[in-house]
Amino acid sequence: EAGVVQSPRYKIIEKKQPVAFWCNPISGHNTLYWYLQNLGQGPELLIRYENEEAVDDSQLPKDRFSAERLKGVDSTLKIQPAELGDSAVYLCASSAIQGTGELFFGEGSRLTVL
């Protein structure tokens, strides 16, 4: 069974440029998460989807970050414009059963903003 797939693995951009990350969850998983992981820190939730509905986006900085999950499968996380402080790893995870915490993570997308 294929795991959670993320792309790109690495991205280097200059500040004020836009960037987008893509995630393909495990087939059949209806819950999808985007987490932010700063260096030396644990992952922090940005947004959680149940199918195509964003049910928890309270930690998403909506002035520059946006996300979508069309048709309740793939998801895209966008930053526009990027700032130096956005340099981090963006993790996507999915789960099949709500609330159990058994999340399956992708390898992450490492963003460097210069």
Next chain:
Amino acid sequence: GNSVTQMEGPVTLSEEAFLTINCTYTATGYPSLFWYVQYPGEGLQLLLKATKADDKGSNKGFEATYRKETTSFHLEKGSVQVSDSAVYFCGEGGTSYGKLTFGQGTILTVHP
């Protein structure tokens, strides 16, 4: 809000040494508790979990017991191997349905 505090690292051990990584949490109710592991170059993966007080989660020789009275979920292994070198994250699935809160992670390095 809910939070998880882990023992600060990094932790460096010799092969076959005993490992303990402390984890405490703050949450209302009875959250599920987890340990995730991240090997070099890989994504986080679930190591073990416990869903109620006094439960013991175990996997790959690692164990952790859900202690409600001390709000702790310490990770232990009796004899570590070089292949256990990784970053370990404690997490709690609190009262916010579907939300998993992580600690800051503990880097473990095991030398031959």
